[in-house]
Amino acid sequence: MSTQTSAAAAKPGSSNLKTMIGAALVVVVVGAIALDTTVVRIGSENDVRQQAFSPESYGADQFPKIQAAVTDKAVAAGELASAIAADKKAAGEKFGVATSTGPVMPVSFTGVFGEHKSNYNEVKIDGLPPEIVVRVQTGPAINGTDLRDATGTIEFGQFTNQIQFQDAGSAINNEMKKSVLASLDTAALSGKTASVVGVFKLINPKNWLVTPVKVDVK
Template sequence: MSATTAPTPKAPGKPRRGLLVGIAAGIAVLIAMALDTTVVQIGSDGDIRQQAFSPDKYGDEQFPRIQTFIDERAVDAATLGPAVLADKAEAAKRYGTASSTGAIMPVRLTGVAGEGKSGVYDLSVEGVPADIHVRVQTGPAINGTDLRDATGDIEFGKFKNQIEFQNAGSGINRAMKKQILDPTDTTNLTGKTVEVVGVFRLINPKNWLITPSRLAVK
């Protein structure tokens, strides 16, 4: 009988070089991802910045301080009227907040509402020169950005684009309407006495369109 020689076991092979390179690359990618990941805590400033801009939420947050600002600086219409007619630039500098399209003027008055059209009422105000046409807008649509621009610190640079900046003004207007105008019956103010605190944009000294920050029917 011939003897059979058992095969000699092969020594374990070394890992392939390509496999090692692939594993190393994968680890490098995971490390890079970890370094590039930012953890944002819910409710933090970082979390708020990543949320979509809400004009109505912004308006609800900003209107109370805008209202306080106007309350503290509002000038009686009987004082403001002669001042803007005498020297528009000086009155704007003394009483208003500068803006690119006319100073925003804070005013307070008591007047009798006249004819109203589309929620805008003429006002007869004692002590205001007859040359000045005073009106107040009560909705349903509140136009303009006078409330947004009243404080001078809500600036375009704080927003992503012009649309967001414009929407901020609309959100503030809606917040005012919800808090001030909606609880008040403004459907027929003609002949009624109203107390108004608000702002108007000083473009034509003889034409005031007031956006109210407070309005009460007497």
């Protein structure tokens, strides 16, 4: 009888020991998890959402830099036309930024805007040979990636894929529309004189499709 009583008395102590060991293991595991966990504040640089590519943010960040660079390097239209007529390749190498489809040329001029057609206005520029047609993209659609490619500092390798690279170009165009074209009444530009700074891709030397970074209507 006494042996059975002793065995029965020993069971609660054994159970308590197991409970204590289990609790200790839980504390150890929780502590290890805590040590291996990094707290990420919403909006911080470690927030994955902040690491995702945002075309809108990219365009807003890059356009002012492109605008400043193009303005700094812009060549007067008359000088540029003469250089292209003399040696198209040499002019592209001297003044432009190379791309796979032709150099992007920075240009500045003052001229009289013609009627708005589709997404552009033709501009008549004094001193420019009459066979050279200059059109300025005034929207609503802005075509091409000339602004993205204008400085040579934005390259495909900086992006995850081709879609992201294209989105970057579109976002820069959209930011230009907000910063430069939003205040213009394109329907009322015809007959007005304006100073323009912009870029065009040198493919046909007699046809310049200029994407502006500045338009100052007189």
